Amino acid sequence: MFGISLLRREVPDALIQSYRLQGRIARRTKDSDEELLFFDQHDFPRLPVWMEGQLRFLPWGNRTSQSLLPRTHWCPFESLDAGNWSSLQPVEVVVPASFGCDRGVWYLITEGIRGVVVKDRQQQVVYPISTQATHYYEVMTRNRRMPNFVGETI
Template sequence: MCLGIALASSEIPNELFARHALGHRVHERGGEPEVRFLYRDRHPRLPVWRDGRLQIARWGNAGRKSRFLPETGWTWQATIDQGYWKNLNPVMVDIPASLGLERGVWYRIRQGVRGLLVPDENRVAVVYMICEPSSHYYQIMTRSTRMPLLIEERI
């Protein structure tokens, strides 16, 4: 599963940089700097488009910050289709991403990844990355059996 994403720094408004102290997430590998959001971060976060605005939300329920949300950062598309999230009033969101990270492989993402936003018991927004079974290419490239549900893209 996708353990992190990177977003071109130009995609993130300055106001968000300051409010969420994103400075330490900026990385340079050449070309345009990028902002990394990794599940292994002490405070895992993901950018999401909500109500036409880019916002930063908590990524999953690592460390069991919520007592009733699943302790993971991902969910299957099939699980959503089967209605398992229905009672939590989920909202489908887009997670903008320039790159995805899976087992050490950084791969290009054109737009982003689909996500599911749900509130925890304190009404804090928590986002889960939506997954689907890996394509043949993705499985060979990353050796992973699941891949993120990409927005209008199939790799």
């Protein structure tokens, strides 16, 4: 299970209302700031994205066979770099995040995660970009893949 959190104070109330994100507000500890939680296992997984200068909350990947988009939550960097996604006309975006959680391990994210937005017949969908995990990340999370972080390596 993978997820991110975004500090509540970074999201305007109007966006929380319009995207109906109130149920995602939580505190991970008693003394921590409120955060918006986004996990790939949510019933309706979404991710925040900075796109065209605006913060939006888009569906995270594709879970259904009704869409023509890749049925996954991630876009492997190697696949994107090889041009395998070019027919989908991916638009690179940043997924803002304060913290990441991979297999129960929380860690700080300073700038965000790279992602791509693609469109099927009905809507835009975001896929975070994954890369081969660093040794440290793999030891920390027991995962061989990791998000493609903006401006940092874990």
